[in-house]
Amino acid sequence: MFVTAVKTAIVEALNAGFSQLSSSPSDTSLDLTPNSITIEYPLELVQWPAIFVQFRPNKIQWSGINPDSYTAVPSGYTINGITYYPGSEPTRNGYFEGNIDLQIMAMHSEERDRLFDSITNLILMDTISPASSAFVSSIYNNTLIGMTLLLDNVTFLGDSVSAGTPFSPEELTYEASVRIPCIGDFYTNKYSQIYPQITSIPVSGSVSLNLYTTSGQQYTENNQFT
Numbered sequence: 001m002f003v004t005a006v007k008t009a010i011v012e013a014l015n016a017g018f019s020q021l022s023s024s025p026s027d028t029s030l031d032l033t034p035n036s037i038t039i040e041y042p043l044e045l046v047q048w049p050a051i052f053v054q055f056r057p058n059k060i061q062w063s064g065i066n067p068d069s070y071t072a073v074p075s076g077y078t079i080n081g082i083t084y085y086p087g088s089e090p091t092r093n094g095y096f097e098g099n100i101d102l103q104i105m106a107m108h109s110e111e112r113d114r115l116f117d118s119i120t121n122l123i124l125m126d127t128i129s130p131a132s133s134a135f136v137s138s139i140y141n142n143t144l145i146g147m148t149l150l151l152d153n154v155t156f157l158g159d160s161v162s163a164g165t166p167f168s169p170e171e172l173t174y175e176a177s178v179r180i181p182c183i184g185d186f187y188t189n190k191y192s193q194i195y196p197q198i199t200s201i202p203v204s205g206s207v208s209l210n211l212y213t214t215s216g217q218q219y220t221e222n223n224q225f226t
Contacts, residue, residue, distance in 0.1 A: 002096060002186035005144040006055045007039045010100055012142065014051060017122045017135030031121060031131070032114035042105060043166040049106035049115055057098035063185060068092055091187050100149070100180045101157070105173060112159065112174040119178055123151050147184035155179040 018033045036047040039054075068090045102119055106112040125132035139147060159176035163169070 002094070002145060002184075002188075003055055003057065004039075005186070006098070006100070006147060006182070006184070007053050009139060009142040009145050009147060010053050010055070010102075011037050011039060013135045013138035014053070014102075014122070016138040017131045018118070020129075020131035020134045021118070031118040032111060033118065034115060041166070045165075045167045048165075049104070049111045051115065051119070052103040052105055054101040054103065055098060056101065057096050059095075059097040061095050063093040063095045094186045094188070095184070096186065097181075097183050100182055102178045102180070104176045104178075107165070107171060107174065109161075109174050112176050116159075116176050116178070120154075123149075123154055123178075123180065126151070145184055145186055147182055150181040150183070153181050 014037045018037070021031045022033045032049070034049050034051050036042055036050045038047070038050060038052060041052060042048060042050040104112050104115045104119070106115060121129060122132050122135045126136060127133055136149075136151075139149060155178070157177035157179055159174070162173050162175070165171045165173050
């Protein structure tokens with residue numbers, strides 16, 4: 001429902017940020033830019049060094065007591081074969097909290113460490129750095145998901161060296177991970193259910209008014225209404 005949207009938003013934001021550092025993968029600048037930023041495990045040598053984007057939600061709930069909002073459907077609602085009745089389509093609003101894990105994958109310790117520095121700069125520099133500004137703006141302007149990153153609470157999950165890569169059992173893999181907490185809202189109308197609108201309620205009856213003068217004399221008036 002929203003997990004893929006969160007991952008996609010992060011990939012787009014990282015690409016926007018790193019594109020400000022270099023128009024193509026580069027290791028000649030102060031900040032290293034990766035060969036790939038992906039939500040799939042990088043299996044090819046050409047993809048390394050890479051940033052593997054993962055998202056782990058830890059809280060999902062409705063937004064508010066009544067999480068549904070309604071929008072008018074131009075096609076109307078069908079009753080007894082007649083489709084001109086006004087209709088509304090509900091949208092369910094939800095709230096989530098979770099952690100975004102950026103797993104750095106490289107074949108050399110220097111590549112891993114420089115990518116870690118590059119990610120740290122994207123997160124912490126904010127408006128000071130054009131790359132960081134592009135990263136943050138991409139997230140806030142994303143149309144897939146409404147999400148806020150808690151950029152003042154970033155956690156370093158450690159680094160590791162392990163034997164073997166997907167393309168060579170003899171190579172070493174140098175990894176490190178950065179965790180960014182996030183909160184956000186998502187909206188879904190997946191089932192496209194349409195409800196009829198209540199535009200009027202016909203009623204009929206009568207009203208009797210008992211009127212009194214200042215002297216206490218009573219007058220009765222009867223009115224019919226529809």
